[in-house]
Amino acid sequence: MQVEVLIFGAASFGAKTDRVTVEVSAAPTVREVLAALHAQHPALKFALPPPASGRLAVNHSFARGDQAIRPGDEVALITLVGGG
């Protein structure tokens, strides 16, 4: 299946878009989506922590690495934030 991932901050400015798509097996885990981002979007790498420590939000909550992504979930890559 395809998963659309929202991107922000330096990742988004660098890629000049606010979302990217990755091709993954059906019902992928968060960890699998992070690995696919690394493999399929090398231009994002500068903004990506190693897949094991990367963070996705699924439906606006931080998700554990083993959480499964379901079709229709809103998936967002939460790179290094910088509020304040």
Added chain:
Amino acid sequence: MQVEVLIFGAASFGAKTDRVTVEVSAAPTVREVLAALHAQHPALKFALPPPASGRLAVNHSFARGDQAIRPGDEVALITLVGGG
């Protein structure tokens, strides 16, 4: 000579006065005045640190233990303060 010592805070409320007098030798040091306060004003003791660690201000500056008090100096006992 006699040295008049201004007192404040709990020391002053307890003694119901804003100054006490001690009898000391001529040209006493700060340390000698502190010791005289201990000896001659037992009612102040609750507010006094041990003489070695007590603090006098002489003419509005903290004074070292070996500083000599001269006639006319303004001497003040700076007990535990509590601003803020």
Added chain:
Amino acid sequence: MVLALIIDGPLTPEFEARALLAHADQWRLLAHDGTIGATLRFEGVVRRAERDPEAADVERDLLALDYQTYDPMAQRGLEALAASVAERHGLRSIVALHSRGRVGVGEVSFVLEVAAPHRVETLAAVADFIDRLKQDVPIWKRAVWAG
């Protein structure tokens, strides 16, 4: 009282007064109940000189910062953080305001105001809040360079 808001543009005293108006009664009650011994208010201000990560981290002059928020996760994250910090440090009140969008040099992008029985709680709470804000709340900033 726990209040967290994301507001478009710089935080001005006028804007803040308006944003807090709905809570003024609650705040007045709290201020006079005698349990508060210390309040601490932090303001984050946009500085002129910033390091440019795309130019060997040399300092360059800014015009502004553009704050991007992931809504509604940022708003909910700010609220959850405020509630968590209030509980952890025994605060009587916490107000956190963060800008979204452009904030010019010298303008305020972040306000945090806490009240507690003693000063140590307020100092610990402000340090803790900002550390965790910079880790967990999905807000990003982008430099708008001068020239």
Added chain:
Amino acid sequence: MVLALIIDGPLTPEFEARALLAHADQWRLLAHDGTIGATLRFEGVVRRAERDPEAADVERDLLALDYQTYDPMAQRGLEALAASVAERHGLRSIVALHSRGRVGVGEVSFVLEVAAPHRVETLAAVADFIDRLKQDVPIWKRAVWAG
């Protein structure tokens, strides 16, 4: 900018605005020069319940605190402390105001506002200032008990 003042009675926003009016231009210049990244403002407020050292340290209700200052040593000590903390922590500005005389429950007896390039300096400066204020500046407080 370094400013330290002892003021009769509680510190109110109106009173503070008047006290700082003479320095308003200086402050405005500073606020817009782009070097300030953080401001931190502490307010000390009189709480209702205090331990009574003359009654086995049990908590009792206060009406007010009476602040006694040794003048002019207290004023000079406050100024010297402000200057020293500003230098030690690289502050761009520090304003310290302290009450003399009676301050009621819920009223403000102490204000400290600092500005610096980064937040860490402001947090360290406020903690440092208050610790040293409570050691070295000749100001005493006396409880005015209720009933």
